[in-house]
Amino acid sequence: EVQLVESGGGLVQPGRSLTLSCIASGFSFGDFAMSWVRQAPGKGLEWVGFIRRKGYGGTTEYDASVKGRFTISRDDSKSIAYLEMNSLKTEDTAVYYCARGGMVRGDSLDYWGQGTLVTVSS
């Protein structure tokens, strides 16, 4: 059974940093891209970015709203994807979901985690 479990959310002050983790199980983690999607309270879904699998360079793509502040990485030996968030803003407050991408692309999103809430506030 495919499972994705996010952790690391919490309350953080503006300008500070936070790193989220997404632990995967039930599939060959290294064969898939991994994506991050967020949802501000009471709002819709918004792409954050994704990381390709190593076989496709392990490269990343980010939405313009987070580019330069957020970094997605992966540790295939541990089946974990990370979202490092720096220079956080109040508008980054959201539930952050990790989701499985495809074997080539980041948009598959066939499995999602339960999400972890990040609140940016002073």
Add this chain to the structure above:
Amino acid sequence: DVVMTQSPLSLPVTLGQPASISCRSGQRLVHSDGHTYLNWFHQRPGQSPRRLIYEVSNRGSGVPDRFSGSGSGTDFTLKISRVEAEDVGIYYCMQGTHWPYTFGQGTKLEIK
């Protein structure tokens, strides 16, 4: 960015009746590889989203066959043949052809 526009935003439906949601994209969604990367997701209250449809018309694993997707170019539709109580929630379309990938604003389905 490609704007995804859904309609209606609110959809009251009687149990057992059909429902239809439209999604229009600001650009054609045919990728250079020939595929059209248009997905549909369903999010029940308090839950994570679940993928229903990928590449316009392919049902995801375990998705009931009362859900169907269609469309091409810039106009896409999600249809539910007979609405059940578990279908309440918000439906989102999403394009994965052009980066950044973008979601529609969501359509809230409720039972009359």
